[in-house]
Amino acid sequence: MKKSILEDILKELHQQAYHWSRQCCSFDEDLEKDVLQQVYLKILNGKAIYKEKSQLKTWLFSVIRFTASEWRKKDQNVFPMDMDFDTAEQEEEAKTDSHEDLIQILPERQKEILLLVFYHNLTLEKAAEVMGISIGSVRTHYDRGKKNLKDLILKKTLHENKR
Amino acid sequence: MKTKDNSEEQNLKIFFSEMKAKDSALVIPQFPKIRKSKSWSLIPLGIAASLALLAWFDRGDKPIQTLDHDVIIITLEEGENNELQFIIESTTELESWESPTSSLLTEF
Numbered sequence: 001m002k003k004s005i006l007e008d009i010l011k012e013l014h015q016q017a018y019h020w021s022r023q024c025c026s027f028d029e030d031l032e033k034d035v036l037q038q039v040y041l042k043i044l045n046g047k048a049i050y051k052e053k054s055q056l057k058t059w060l061f062s063v064i065r066f067t068a069s070e071w072r073k074k075d076q077n078v079f080p081m082d083m084d085f086d087t088a089e090q091e092e093e094a095k096t097d098s099h100e101d102l103i104q105i106l107p108e109r110q111k112e113i114l115l116l117v118f119y120h121n122l123t124l125e126k127a128a129e130v131m132g133i134s135i136g137s138v139r140t141h142y143d144r145g146k147k148n149l150k151d152l153i154l155k156k157t158l159h160e161n162k163r
Numbered sequence: 164m165k166t167k168d169n170s171e172e173q174n175l176k177i178f179f180s181e182m183k184a185k186d187s188a189l190v191i192p193q194f195p196k197i198r199k200s201k202s203w204s205l206i207p208l209g210i211a212a213s214l215a216l217l218a219w220f221d222r223g224d225k226p227i228q229t230l231d232h233d234v235i236i237i238t239l240e241e242g243e244n245n246e247l248q249f250i251i252e253s254t255t256e257l258e259s260w261e262s263p264t265s266s267l268l269t270e271f
Binding site (some may be wrong): 010011014015018019033037038098099100102103115116118119146149150153 | 170172174175176178179181182183185186191192194210
């Protein structure tokens with residue numbers, strides 16, 4: 001595919017790519033911008049090559065997911081100097097008000113599959129391509145994710161009604 | 164059962180549509196401008212750099228090596244009264260020189 005055409009399609013998909021990148025970076029906007037920038041560089045410098053085997057959106061989403069996981073691995077061992085390592089208590093009291101907070105509670109793969117299907121309107125097959133796992137595994141994560149998120153929404157509603 | 168599943172799925176759809184609505188308020192940065200690589204524009208720069216390098220290596224300000232007082236010739240000669248004396252000379256040119264004391268070169 002010609003570079004100019006690829007660039008035009010990337011421009012069209014930029015908004016969706018932004019949201020997916022943000023979701024892959026646990027809604028950290030600074031990290032998200034770095035990741036997306038890195039993704040565009042990879043693509044336009046020919047380090048990530050689109051072989052037209054799948055839809056461009058699916059391919060772009062998988063590059064974003066992969067790059068975000070690379071960055072997370074890099075950042076995993078870096079702790080700020082003022083970090084409090086005793087976070088157990090804080091986790092229990094974590095606010096679960098926003099949609100993002102609820103989604104963040106889910107295990108990574110469940111979170112990803114639900115976002116791909118419900119937020120980005122991908123089919124389970126396309127989601128499997130993005131996540132690089134089998135359709136069977138995707139179905140399992142999808143069912144578990146739906147159940148877990150449903151429970152979380154229910155808990156949140158009950159909590160709000162009690163107030 | 165199916166109705167229950169559908170209503171549950173509906174709840175999730177509502178949840179995500181609310182999330183999308185919230186996200187729509189986010190300010191999304193513009194697609195970054197990508198500089199088109201003009202590799203041909205680097206050619207004159209490369210030529211200029213090569214010429215500068217050549218000029219650097221071939222520059223004419225090489226130190227001129229003069230032999231002023233650099234070559235000292237010490238000869239041992241026999242004087243009139245058969246005494247040996249050293250003669251020390253310095254020269255700036257040394258194209259050919261033969262030892263006046265050829266005996267020193269003789270192999271015994």
